[in-house]
Amino acid sequence: MSEPSDLRSRKKLATYRALAHAARELTAERGLEAVTVDDIAAAADVSPRTFFNYFSSKEQAIVGVEPAVLEDLAASLLERPREERPIEAVAAVLLERMTTDAETARRWLLRAELVERYPSLLPRHLAAMADIERTLVTTLAQRMGVDADHDLRPMVVVSAVTALQRSTLAWWNRGGRTEPLGDALRSAFAALATELAKP
Amino acid sequence: MSEPSDLRSRKKLATYRALAHAARELTAERGLEAVTVDDIAAAADVSPRTFFNYFSSKEQAIVGVEPAVLEDLAASLLERPREERPIEAVAAVLLERMTTDAETARRWLLRAELVERYPSLLPRHLAAMADIERTLVTTLAQRMGVDADHDLRPMVVVSAVTALQRSTLAWWNRGGRTEPLGDALRSAFAALATELAKP
DNA sequence: CAGACAATTGCAGAGACTGCAAACTTGCGT
DNA sequence: ACGCAAGTTTGCAGTCTCTGCAATTGTCTG
16 A cells, blocks of 8 residues: 655656556547557657566556555455455455445446457456456465465455456446446355355 | 368368467477467468468467357256256366366366466466356356346356366366366365355 | 666567458359 | 359558667666
């Protein structure tokens, strides 16, 4: 959460954000194929070459997840109450960000729309989701006091929660967004519990 | 499952497979960055331009899923016994292919290794998994006699099963592959059921 | 201020990918 | 068998993505 005081680091972060921001905005208004890396670099006031010091591709800049967000997620997960069960804690961390911070919510919806509109964004989008998964697995293992290489549970919990979250969000976004997202998610968990219960 | 009798279609399928095969083999032996699209096209005896009539990128050729496989998965799912619960049916369809057909198993393991070795394959790999998900959701909705746009359950079941399958496979592959894959999967489902149960 | 270190930039070049029009192959009706 | 219609392959020209390298500029530390 803490922004670095270091000038060098602050500039670096600013450049990162300027590039990501330019990438998203230009794509949203002009369309994906009408935006080149040169355009993005120009909008962020850096050389095209610098773009590739930060991102490995145009798509990455649009749908990538900022490292600080990952750290943030990890911190949030560690701060959840001890008595909360793992699955609740992980779900809460993810939902929390969507419902608490309007700017975050706006950004995730924009992302969802762009991915919907331009299927070529899907691969990198899923890779970004995988980054989140990796972070959560590591952190949850730490929180549970187990080793993620030997104990399946952290991975199982995280992959199930993120899968539900991701697919429910897409579903909710495709449909009219009638009910609140939190309700849709609760339904999804309930449905899974029902389907999973031995008859 | 049925191969087309049509000459045109048979040639097309053959070209598709020759390209995909060349892409996988060349990458496995030479390494990803040492293989160009021109190399792949040459190995498959077609022009480089033709490669792009079949695949949208080199990565796609390596880790993409053949349309016939998707149809195959759908068919398998529809053939599962009626009384089997959705979650079992989906899990069975996926596990079945790995354990029944040695060639399929070999191919999935090679794929897992390549993705592990070359992270730049991950995005397209995940996109390919998403293709499988889409197919399964549609088919499962049909099997359950519901509409996937209104009823969350098909999507919930499929995304949970595929997430577990995918992550368990990666875990099992990273570890020594000591226990049988089926056992690992069963453990994963059991763990999820436990974590999901309200206390 | 000076030297160490980090980030930016330009340049050159390989390779990925697309649109288009010409050539070729296959399918099908006569 | 013939020839037209439809589907596929190919070459070509050109744009854009992405990388390595070496030079430059900017920031930090003592």
